[in-house]
Amino acid sequence: MNDAAIAISGLVQRRANFELGPIELVIPRGYVTAVVGPNGSGKSSLFRLLLDLAKPDKGRIELLGERVGSGEDTALKARIGYVPEQSIDIEDGLRGSQKADFVRQWYPNWDVNLYQELLRRFEVDPALKLGKMSKGMRRKFDLALAIAHQPELLLLDEPSSGLDPIAWKMMIEVLHRYMDRNGRTIVMASHIIDEVKRLADYIVFVVQGKVLGMYEKDALLDGWQALYVDSGGGAAMDWTRMPGFLSATVSRGTTYKVVTADAPEAERWLAAEEANVRLISKQKLELDEILLFHIEQARGVL
Template sequence: MEAMAVQLKGVSKMRKRRMIGPIDLNIPEGYVVAILGHNGSGKTTLLNMLQQIVLPDAGEIRWFGQTHVGELPLDIKQQIGFVTDGAVEENHVTAKDAARFRAYLYPRWDMDLFNRLMDEMEVPQDVKLIKLSKGERRKFEIAAALASRPKLLLLDEPSSGLDPFAWKTMVDQFRRFMDNGDTTILIATHIADEVKRLADYIILMNRGQCLGIAEKDVVLDQWREVWYEGDLKPESIPGAVESYREAGGLIRVITTRISEARERLDLAEANILKVRNLELDEVLEFWIAGYAPAQWRSPKGDDER
C-alpha cells in the first residue's frame, strides 16, 4: 500500500471571506504535488494548516501516519520545510548566521548542501538578510529549506521575486533534491508553467473547495481538441466535454480521453484533420466547470474512470 505523507479528512477553516473545505485529501510520499488555484482559492490556508500555523476548525490531519491536536511536536516540525517571504526576526543577521541558527533546529541539516546552493545561486552569505534583493532572499529561503533535508517541503508561490532564468535554476535544484526519493514537495501556485516543469500530481482548489488530485501527465496527455469530418455525432465520442459543428460539416470536439476517442473515430471511419494538445490552464477551466480529468485520483485515494 502506498505510503502517505499527508492525509486530510473533513478538514475545514472559516476565513474572513469564505469557508475553506471540508477537504478530504491523500498526498503520497515521494512526489512533487502542485496545488493550483486562483488567488484566494485557499492554497495558502491549506499549507498553513499543514504546519499548524492555522488550526482547522474541524477535521483531522495526519502527518506521516500520525495525528496531532494543537501545536505539532518538535520531531514532526523538524521534518517539515517551508518557503515563504522570510522570517522578520532574521532580517538583521547575515545569511551565514541564519544558516548556523537553523542548523541547531534541524537534526538533518546539511551545511555542505546549503553552501553549494548559495554558491550556485550566487547569493552572498556575509550580507544581512534585509539587505538582500527579493530574489536573493527567496533563493536563501529555498536553499535553507532544502538544507534542512525535510520529508515534507511546502512552497508558497516559490517563483515570487525570481526572474525566469533564476526559476529555471530552482527547478533544476528541486529535481536534483528529489533524486533521494524520500521527500514530498507541495507547491502552492497559480502559474501553470511551474506545474508543467516540476509536478507529478495536481491538486485543484477553487473557492475554498478541493476539486481532486490527478496525475499531471494523464491530464496533459489525454485532453485534446480534435477536428474531424464524418457522420459520427460528437456526443458519442468518449470523454467529450465540448463540441461545435462548423460550416461545411467540420466538427470540433474537446475530449478528456483521446486514446478512446481515436478508437471510436477510427471505427466510424471519420476523417481526423487535426489534433491539438490543450494548455494546462484550458484544462483547469474545464475541471472547475465540473469535467474532472479522466483517470483522475479522487481526494480519498480511489480511482475514477
C-alpha cells in the same frame, strides 16, 4: 497510510468571506505534486493548515504518518522544509547568517556543507541583512534554508516568485537533485505552467476552496485534448455521449471542435459510431486551458 506523505480527511476551515473544503486528499510519498489554482483559491491557507500554523474547523491531517495538531510536533517539523509565499518582515533586520544560526538549532540533520553549497550556487551573500536582499535573493536564501536539513517533505508556496530566468533554471536543477534520494516528497503551489510541467508528477486542482481533482500529470495531458471532427453534414451528433465530453463548438463548416478529458476512449467511440463522422486532427490542451475548464466548471459555466 504508509505510502502517503499527506493524508487529509474531511478538512474544513471557515473564514468570514471564504471557506476551504471539505477536502479529501492523499498525496503520495516520493513524488512532486503541484497544487494549481487561481489566486485566492486557498492554496496558501492549505499550506498553513498542513503546518499547524492555522487550525481547521473540522477534519484530520496527517503528515508523514503523524497527525497534525495532536501535541508536541518538534520531531515531525524537523522532517519538513517550508518556503512560504511571503517572507517574514519581522526578520528584515537579521543577517542571513544570523537566521541560519538560529534555524539550524532545530534540525538534527542540518548539513552545513550542503547549506554552503546552495548559497554558492544561488550566489547569495549571507552577510547581507534579509531586508536588504532583493526579492529573488531572499527567495533563494529561504530555499537554501529549507533544503539544508535534508527534509523528507518539502512544502513550497510559489517557489519561483521573484526569480530571474537563470535563477529559475537553477532552482529546477536543485529541486531535481533534491528528489534524487528515494522517499523524498515535494508539494508545491505554483501558477507557473512551465514549472509544473517540468517538475510535477501529480497535479491537484484547487478552485474556490475546493479540490476539483488530482491527476497523474502525463495521463492528464494525454487525456485532455481537442478533437477536430468532420460530422459529414448528416444528422446532428449528440456529442455529450462522447467519453470525457466537455464542450463542442463548430470550428468550420461541418467540422466540430470537441474537447474531451478522455481522448483515447473518445477516439474509440468515434470509430465505433455508425454515423459518417471522421476524426481530422487532434491537439493536446495546455495546462492553463485545463485549469480554465476546471474554473468554469466550479463556477457552473460548463
